[in-house]
Amino acid sequence: MNIAIVGSGLVGQAWAIVFARGGHRVKMWDGDPSAVGQAARLIEKQVSDLRAAGLIEDAAGLISRISGCASLEEVMSGADYVQESLPERLEMKKEIFARMDALAPPTTILASSTSSIPASAFTEDLAGRARCLIAHPVNPPYLVPVVEICGAPWTDAKVIQQTWDVMEGVGQKPVKIHRELKGFVLNRLQGALLREAFRLVEQGYVDAEGLDVTVREGLGLRWSFMGPFETIDLNAPEGLADYARRFNDMYQTIATEQTSTEPWSEAVIEKLEAQRRSILPKEKLLERRLWRDRRLMALAAHKKSAE
Structure with missing residues (x-):
């Protein structure tokens, strides 16, 4: 599976490790051109610590599955699943989801790591709103596995199930939030x-x-x-x-x-x-x-x- 990480801060870095550890190909992008390179160096350190703790075996293989991208268009190209992890600002979420919805293939799942904003607040006007939802982690998700999965009223049930399957497949512990609420559970x-x-x-x-x-x-x-x-x-x-x-x-x-x-x-x-x-x-x-x-x-x- 091709995974796109939008936002390469602490949460984005941790998600990259989760998905690469699960065997997926991961591409990362950030609005700050220097951030992806910095993230790559921090990921190498975190993966080294995981190897030392006996939690992974093939550190080099994990790192090799993560690559950086210079543009949003590049990171979205061919993505099966997108995990957005930008700052907790509503207008920023609206803007990035509009851009991602316009760029992503029709079957791509668009998930946000937001810790408090319901998906309905930034996806209502999107043509592809049915494939948008929340997948809220605990930082760092490569060590704390719970993920809260919460759709908007219009999120397709199949998308919620597919996201659940993706999370289980990479060793996370998904929890379904049945109705939207601020801050989730x-x-x-x-x-x-x-x-x-x-x-x-x-x-x-x-x-x-x-x-x-x-x-x-x-x-x-x-x-x-x-x-x-x-x-x-x-x-x-x-x-x-x-x-x-x-x-x-x-x-x-x-x-x-x-x-x-x-x-x-x-x-x-x-x-x-x-x-x-x-x-x-x-x-x-x-x-x-x-x-x-x-x-x-x-x-x-x-x-x-x-x-």
Whole structure:
């Protein structure tokens, strides 16, 4: 299969690795002429790390399947599937999808990596709108495999199924979002947790590190291999319904304190920023991101060995 990556930033680079690792030919393009070359160098480093972690064997073969293009016309030529990963700006999405729709062969699937914008917001006026949808990853998708697949009201069901098949074929874990909603499912769940986390710090119940320890050494350990519904299903003698009936009143009481929709205040943002910078100076952020990716590689290797 011929894959086109439109946008060669961090997400585009990661998608290139996913598809090339899955055996597909990948072409990349970016509006910045120098970005594709920079992306190629970063991809080589990421692939080298994957090889060192034992997650791939033929690093050279993977790299050889990725190439850069000088124009949008070139990257779209002969593409079977397109993954757009440009910045999160609606007008930019509208413009690039209009151009891609005009250039792509009629059977080409046009997918966006957007993390919050529904496909209907930028595909409604396109002649080929039925082949447009969202395939929202978690960064980096070559280490975190879930992909949220969400069509617009007019997306062809066959396109959704084909995208699901493409994702399964390259080792991702697709999830179908049945109706459009802003932020899809993953970011809404993350947003709910973040809102409560900010509130607990703002009101003085815990500091940034204490909150992170609670998730990292508590909830996160179970969530690395099971979701919240399976978690509660196993946390009561008779399963999920038993848990819900035991703890419904407690959660209802807590929920009455979680009804605020106020934005995060500058005061709490500054408070958390100061706490995080005391733990991790800004100049060490990149080093820590690379550490995170190595830990994710180790976790991926562990989960692969347990399959």
